[in-house]
Amino acid sequence: ALAAVLVAASATAAGGALTRGEPFEPREHVTPPVVRVDATHPLPQLAVWAAEPDRELLVATGALPPRLSLVVLPDFDGATWRSGSSLRPVGAVASPSLPPGAEVGRMDATLELTGLASPALGTGTWLPTAGRPVSVTVPGALWDVETGSLVAPEGLAAGSVYRVTADVDQPAAATLATAGVPSGAEVARYLELPRIPADVLAYARTVTQHAPSRLVQARLIEETVRADRELAPDAVSGSSYARVREFLFAEPEQGGQVGTAEQFASSFAVLARAAGLPSRLVLGFVLPEPATDGSVVVRGEDAHVWPEVYLAGAGWVAFDPSPAASGTAADRATDALDLATDGELEPPDPAAVPAPEESGDAEPVPGPPDAVPGPRAALLVTMAVVAVLASVVVLAGVSAVLRARRLRRLRRHGAVGAWQHVEDVLVLAGVALPPGAD
Structure with missing residues (x-):
């Protein structure tokens, strides 16, 4: 009976489109199934890759962005970041809640998983990609519409080769400089900070209070988290409030001021949310320079985790508070950020940052009142x-x-x-x- 209803509905829609002389796309009239896959995200795998920095993980060729994402983590509960993926078949007609940026580039690359899919260094079902996948040659591949994460439910063997095309946000400096933050239920997921400690909230306010734009807010947080802190792959792992507070406020002999890329990225994302900036974490790879034959060999040392912030009109923008970001090929992706904030970055005096005390819980507060309402909200107002x-x-x-x-x-x-x-x-x-x- 259900099949008959769907057929009848499709026939009616097709007849109407043909009568009006419009092309008919049947996928637009049938909601694709949402599949939930029990895929554990490989964030703990970062330490394993760091322990074997010279181990080859994959080889990429073609039109590539500066970074490849393995899994996007949008949900934070105060203790850990989660993927929360609701997956659909690649090619299904669907749009994310937050629209793509106005300026978009195209990734079209072939990836060979030379070591990434091995039992010792594998990632389970997650597949390297970027932005929003458009097509992939892996049979049965699924993607999360909200985050762009790509999954092969059956997994892939070491040595597997696939081709992927994807749309990647590439905002210009002028777009970034004037970008605001949208309002509404669509961004609530990326601002969640349940039971945020009061001193972390005060720290975020102090860092961003004099910023002239949303982009400058994000760059100030980036510079503040990076300043005078040390990246150590063997540091204590974790993303909880307790670990973030220890990393930001404790003395080095007490475990503070030293952390893995996870602590740098997570501290940025928490402070960004406290300042009203929608943010998420991305685990993936910072691509090195290509070889003479144009191929890019990705090794354990290239595995990384970084934060992204959503800005209206620009889309998801990658930041990197980790000291390891300086001098890498990823600097190519920060040119527009540097141009958009040239001469406007003045990190706050550390002495002005409130000293941590016994921290009570505080509800997150909205950022500065420059949020850009969506068209529907503006019309209703x-x-x-x-x-x-x-x-x-x-x-x-x-x-x-x-x-x-x-x-x-x-x-x-x-x-x-x-x-x-x-x-x-x-x-x-x-x-x-x-x-x-x-």
Whole structure:
């Protein structure tokens, strides 16, 4: 019965499209199934890759972005970051809640998983990609519409080769410099900070309080997290509030100021959310320079985790507070950021940052009131204002007409009408008449 209904609905839609002379795309009229895959994200695998920096993981050729993502982690519960993937078949017609940026490039590459899919260094079902996958030659591949993460439910063997095309946000400096943050339920997921410690919230406010734009806010957080802190692949792992506070505030002999790329990225993302910047983590690979034959060999030392911030009109923008970011091929991706914030970065004086105390819980607060409402929200606000003004005008007109009619009636009643008119005037003036005054 369900199949018959779907066929009938498709036939009706097709008939209407043909009648209007429009091309018919059947996938737009059938909601594709959402598949949930129990795929554990490989964030703990970062330490394994770091322990074998020279181990070859994959070889890439073709049109490549500066970074390949393995899994995107948008959800934070105060203890860990999660993927929360709701997966659909690649090619299904679907759009993410937050729209892509206005300027987009195309990745078209062939990837050979020379070591990435081995039992010792594998990633389970996750596949390297970038941005929003458009097509992939892996049979049965699925993707998360919201994050772009790509999954092969059956897994891939070492040595597997596949081709992937994807759209990647590539915002220009002018777009970044003026970009705001959208409002509404669509961004709530990327601002969640349950039970955020009060000192972390105060730290974020201090770092960003004088920033002239959302982009500068993000760059200030990036510079502040990086400053005077040491990257150590063998440091204590973890992304919980307790680990973030230790990393940011404790002395080195107490485990502070030293961390893995996970702590640098997670601290940035938490502070960004506290400042009202939608953020998420990405585990993947920073691509080295290509070889003479154009191929890019990715090794264990290239595995990395970094934060991304969503800016209206720009899309998801990668940042990297890790000291390892300096001098790598990923610098190619920060050219637009540097141009957009040239001369505007003034990291706060560390002495002005509030000293951590016994931290109570505090609810996250919205960022500065420069959020850019979506078109629908702006239209609803405008309609509401117009409706209120129209109501005021109508009520004022009706009131004036009723008062004029009453005045004419009172004039026809002589002295009695005159006294009632005086009573009306006194009531409107807020003067209470004594009992028996009439």
